[in-house]
Amino acid sequence: MDQLPTLNLSSAPWLIGGDFNCMLASNQKYGGCPLSLKDIAPLNSALNQSNLIPVNSFGSVFTWSNSSRNGNLTLCKLDHIFVNIPFLQIWPKPFYDTIQPTLSDHCPLIFYWGIDENRGGNLLFNFLIFGLSMWIILIFLNRFGGCNLER
Numbered sequence: 001m002d003q004l005p006t007l008n009l010s011s012a013p014w015l016i017g018g019d020f021n022c023m024l025a026s027n028q029k030y031g032g033c034p035l036s037l038k039d040i041a042p043l044n045s046a047l048n049q050s051n052l053i054p055v056n057s058f059g060s061v062f063t064w065s066n067s068s069r070n071g072n073l074t075l076c077k078l079d080h081i082f083v084n085i086p087f088l089q090i091w092p093k094p095f096y097d098t099i100q101p102t103l104s105d106h107c108p109l110i111f112y113w114g115i116d117e118n119r120g121g122n123l124l125f126n127f128l129i130f131g132l133s134m135w136i137i138l139i140f141l142n143r144f145g146g147c148n149l150e151r
Contacts, residue, residue, distance in 0.1 A: 012086055013083070013086045014083060015094075017055075017081035017109065018079060022043035023035060023039070023040055023043070023076055023077055023078065024044060024047075024054065024080070026040065027061075028077035029074070029076045029077075030073070031075060032066075032076075047082060050084075052083065053082060055081040055095060055096055055111075056094075057081075057095065057109075060107055061077060062076055063079035063098055064079065064106050064107070065101075065105055066105070067105055079106055079107065079109055081094075081109060094112065095112050096109045097109070097110045098110075
C-alpha cells in the first residue's frame with residue numbers, strides 16, 4: 001500500500017478499471033438512499049490528484065444491480081475505466097461497452113482502444129475486464145479516503 005504514492009501516473013500510459021464501489025455523480029445511482037457530495041467526493045478527489053480521466057462508455061448506464069424482486073431496486077454505476085493523458089496521446093479515442101451480466105451482479109466491461117480508421121473498425125482489448133487488478137483499485141481508493149459502502 002505504501003508504494004502507490006511513489007508511482008508517477010503521469011509519465012507513462014495508464015489504464016485502471018474495474019469495480020470501484022464508488023460513483024462519480026448523483027446520476028450514476030437509481031433507487032436506494034440518495035447520494036451526497038460526501039459519497040462521490042473520494043473517487044473524484046482521487047481522479048483529480050492522479051490526473052486520471054473517465055473513459056466514455058456505451059451500453060447500460062448502470063453496471064451493478066441489487067437484483068431486488070421486492071420493489072426496492074437499486075442500480076449504480078460502480079464499474080469504471082480511467083486513463084491518463086499519456087494514454088490518450090497514444091490512443092485518443094478509447095471507450096468501453098457494458099454488456100448484460102450473466103454470472104455476476106456486475107456488468108462485464110469490454111474495452112476498446114479506439115477506432116482504427118485504417119481498418120474501418122474498433123480495436124478490441126484482448127480480454128474482458130471483470131474486476132481488473134482489484135488490489136490496485138483498493139490501494140488507490142484507500143490512499144484517497146475510500147468510499148462509504150454502507151448505503
